[in-house]
Amino acid sequence: MRPNRIDSTHATRVVIIGAGPAGLLLGQLLTSAGIDNIVLEQRTAEHVSARIRAGILESDTVDALQRAGVGARMAKEGLVHHGIELSFNGDRHRIDFQALIGRDVTVYGQTEVTKDLMGARRSAGAVTVYEAEDVELHDFDGSRARVSYRKQGVRHEVHCDFIAGCDGFHGVSRASVPATSKKIFERTYPFSWLGILSDTPPVAGELIYARHERGFALCSMRSTARSRYYVQVPATEKIERWSDSRFWDELRYRLDAPTAEAVVTGPSIEKSIAPLRSFVCEPLRFGRLFLAGDAAHIVPPTGAKGLNLAVSDVLYLAEGLIAHYEHGDAQGLDQYSERCLRRVWKAERFSWWMTSLLHSFPDSDDFSHRIQEAELDYLTHSDSARRALAENYVGLPR
Ligand SMILES: Cc1cc2nc3c(=O)[nH]c(=O)nc-3n(C[C@H](O)[C@H](O)[C@H](O)COP(=O)(O)OP(=O)(O)OC[C@H]3O[C@@H](n4cnc5c(N)ncnc54)[C@H](O)[C@@H]3O)c2cc1C
Structure with a gap:
């Protein structure tokens, strides 16, 4: 077969690359507004829906999911945390x-x-192509864009007005933009998070963020019967070196004594190491291509912002696309990048600050250590400091 041969041609208004939360929510908002779209996803639906990642939703994210008509189960099963x-x-x-x-x-x-x-998406009968291989973006700087992909050996091409690059940090969308057209801002951290999921009751009713000289720890949860715990490990750490019992011992070591005592341990049902990174690509629009979510920016998970930022990008993008199709109004699309980036950078700042406050840095000296302690002391004794943390954690207004 010739590599560039196209076997099948389709057309739609918006091609969405990636069926993570950003791509699926955008699809839902566009489909509800009667705007034809196709989602192309490289993995299987089972793989995508089983990926253990974020778990904290800002109140505006909750409202957005409810308005999008996908909030019924969340309203029943979600746990509202007041702190x-x-x-x-x-x-x-x-x-x-x-x-x-x-x-x-x-x-x-x-x-x-x-x-x-x-x-x-299934109920609406909207098209999602799972296991779409070799996705390629074409002509997004021209008057009409195209996306090609291969499925079961057949090469397809979709003609469209716009492409939404919602394909995460390692996706093809951002990589398709020439280096001279984008500016990258990046900070990597010398540590990762080792996380486990276990079917044990959470140690407390709310999340506990722990700072300890051996490193950061987080007690989180997914439900009243399923816990998610993390400990900071070096960036070079290998998962094979962490038995469940070693993990539980290290977690308890980093918590205050009553909390450590109360941790209920059990077999892990998932265990993984995630590197920490701050990353922003500017701008978020390149002609007919718009980047949204992790395709455009990454935050360390300390501030619980990744998924929430993806949702807020998508709300701006959906508003812009709907105004374009319903009223011929280009303003929302023209301002998309600038509006998103204002929010993105505030979330980057907050996530970087929470990370700096709570982690042990291998190159940290006595001065940095004292600054961390002073920050924590300030938080403990100042309502203004606590209010600033609360406002950012719960989510700044759009
Ligand atoms: C291991 C891990 C743990 C995390 N933990 C937290 C957390 O605790 N708290 C928090 O707030 N955030 C966390 N995050 C971040 C959060 O999960 C992301 O911000 C969120 O998933 C962003 O959604 P998205 O739709 O933009 O990207 P993604 O969820 O990454 O979805 C992108 C989709 O695009 C698909 N794709 C990629 N390349 C292609 C291609 N070439 N062609 C077609 N499809 C493609 C991918 O398979 C994927 O389904 C975590 C992220 C990771 C990776």
Whole structure:
């Protein structure tokens, strides 16, 4: 077969690359507005819906999912949290979101958000091509774009008005833009998060962020019966070196004594290491191509912002596309990049700050250590400092 031969040609208004939360939510919003779209995803639906990732939804994310018609199960099964706790120097300190700013967050796993969006897309009869191989973007700087892909040996080409690059950090969309047309801002961290999921009751009703001289730890959850725990490990760490019992011992070591005592251990049902990175690509629009979510930016998970940022990008993009198709109004699309980036950089700042506050840095000196302690002391004793944390954690207004 000739490599460039096209066997089948289709047309749609918007091709969405990637069926993660960004791509599926955009598809849902466009389909609801009667705008024809196709989602191309390189993996199987089962693989996508089983990926264990984020779990904290800002209140605006919850509202957006409800308005998009995919909030019913989340309303029943999501856990509303009115605050978080910080653990350091042997004590726990609560940040009470409700008292400080009158808002809260919801614990509802990314796996569940993804399943709800997939279900809605299936019910609407919208097209998703799973296991789409060799996806390529063409002519997005011209008057009409194209996306080609291969499925079961057949090469397809889709003609479209716009391409939404929602294909995550390692996707093809951002990589298709020439280096001279984009500017990359990046910071890598000398550590990763080792996470486990276990069918054990969470140690506390809210998340506990722990700072300890051996490194950061996080007690999180997915439900009242399923816990998610993390410990900071060196960036070079290997998962094989971590038995479940070693993990539980290290986690307990980093928590204050009453919390450590209360941890219920059990076999892990998932265990993985995730590197920490801050990354932004500017701009987010290249002619007819728009980047959204992790395709455009990455935050370290400390501030629980990744999934929420993906949702806010998609809301701006959907608004812009709907205004374009319904009223011929280009303003939303023209301002897409600038509007997203203002929010993205504030989330980058907050995620970097939370990471710097709570992790042990291998090259840290006594001065940096004292600064970390002063920050934590300030948070413990100042309502203004706690309010600033609460406002950012719960999500800044769009
Ligand atoms: C291991 C891990 C743990 C995380 N933990 C947290 C957390 O605790 N809290 C938090 O807030 N955030 C967390 N995040 C971040 C959060 O999960 C992401 O911000 C969120 O998934 C972004 O959604 P997205 O749709 O933009 O990208 P993704 O979810 O990455 O979806 C992109 C989709 O595009 C597909 N794709 C990629 N390349 C191609 C291609 N060439 N062709 C077609 N399809 C393609 C991928 O298969 C994928 O389905 C984590 C991320 C990772 C990787």
